[in-house]
Amino acid sequence: MAKLYFYYSAMNAGKSTILLQSAHNYQERGMAVMLFTAAIDDRYEIGQIASRIGINAEANLFTKESDLWSLIKDQHQTSPLSCILIDEAQFLTKEQVYALSDVVDTLKIPVLAFGIRTDFQGELFAGSKALLAWSDKLIELKTVCHCGSKAIMVIRVDEQGKPVKEGAQVEIGGNDRYLSVCRKHFKEAVR
Template identity: 80%
Template structure:
């Protein structure tokens, strides 16, 4: 699944800054892709957005990029889905990363937001469905654990 809300092959910030991006999917061997790119033009750093969607094997490949190719990797993503479950990539990153830096997000109550809820068109939190649905601030709401638990209770 590719997020093409802006443009395929581009990474775009919420404020409109964009840059060319290399696309890959769950079937790609990242160590091979990165090694090939590095041989054609030396890479200084690898940036991965939406890292929660990586496979366990791809996270392992990225650790080889750091350990064997000596190229730093910065991966950005969220830990859990709208049901409070870890994504495969997040779980692997939590286990294999050398350093974790949490970017702070704030719940509507002012507390630290650590979870996300996915409201439907009527604003009611969705409790079942596909783990992945493309969208940003328009589809997901960052909340604290307390408000997440309140939202998902029957």
């Protein structure tokens, strides 16, 4: 039975690596998959899901305006799909997550969404909030804080490495702008 899965974590937990491995597993068995990533994330090559360990794959881009239901349904009618994989799922809208649940419930295609749960201020992203509410299965991927504890939060830092406490929810960046930390170190950073 198809399900909607949400794999969530702080940054640097290997979300993209696991997504790419999952896609490879389907494709190696001759099954078609459809990959999506957020158009807003331009850290790597556009239209690519890339892992820091050096693997990547082409992906469809989504924006807040993308009609995921129609894109997936049309592709599925042309060539039956076995799985949908979404990277940077925190950037999905509530409506897009609802559409992905329709893909699962109506088209019977499993959807694996990978994303960050909270922003640098400890607030849920819209896509993550909807996925936490509507997913059939939640899977936490773990990474560690500099102290060795489990990192569950993300802090944004400036060019000097100092924590940033205010600003837009979305600012694309990697290890140069964000650090994964435990709750204790998150609270210390935002005080």
